[in-house]
Amino acid sequence: MTPQERTALPAAGPGATLPADWPFTAAAPGPHYLGDPVDPSEVPSPGAALRLRVVSGADAGAILPLGAEPVLLGRARENHLCLADRKVSRRHVRIERLDDVCVATDLGSRNGTRLNGVPILRAGFLPGDFLYLGDTVVAMELVGRS
Numbered sequence: 001m002t003p004q005e006r007t008a009l010p011a012a013g014p015g016a017t018l019p020a021d022w023p024f025t026a027a028a029p030g031p032h033y034l035g036d037p038v039d040p041s042e043v044p045s046p047g048a049a050l051r052l053r054v055v056s057g058a059d060a061g062a063i064l065p066l067g068a069e070p071v072l073l074g075r076a077r078e079n080h081l082c083l084a085d086r087k088v089s090r091r092h093v094r095i096e097r098l099d100d101v102c103v104a105t106d107l108g109s110r111n112g113t114r115l116n117g118v119p120i121l122r123a124g125f126l127p128g129d130f131l132y133l134g135d136t137v138v139a140m141e142l143v144g145r146s
Helices: 003-007
Strands: 050-056 063-066 071-074 093-098 101-106 113-115 118-120 122-125 130-133 136-142
Touching: 101 113
Parallel strands: none
Antiparallel strands: 050 063, 050 136, 071 093, 093 101, 101 122, 113 118, 113 130, 130 136
């Protein structure tokens, strides 16, 4: 798969499919709201190594490991992941681990945050999910899962 094909992401949402040779896990059907039932096989164990990977946009290929502390994504240099996307706010989204799930919280961004194509203010974020920030797409990955 060429880099150009990787940046041409298919539409996310219910029924969305990815090409068979897509190097990441399939998109989930929508956001995971706090309190919603989740398939236990999708939930990483509390100590699992997780990371964010920019899969599309100016910063494609950037990786940010997730630890116990919350991380910030946005255009400002003081963010843990600084994105060179003019449609991304200076402080766009915070991602934090709460027990066995990560939570993505939009920080009042101008263009909003979408999880698997659905606009969110705050939602659970699992491996295989995609966050859309401006023209940037960020995937959560479980390190070591193929």
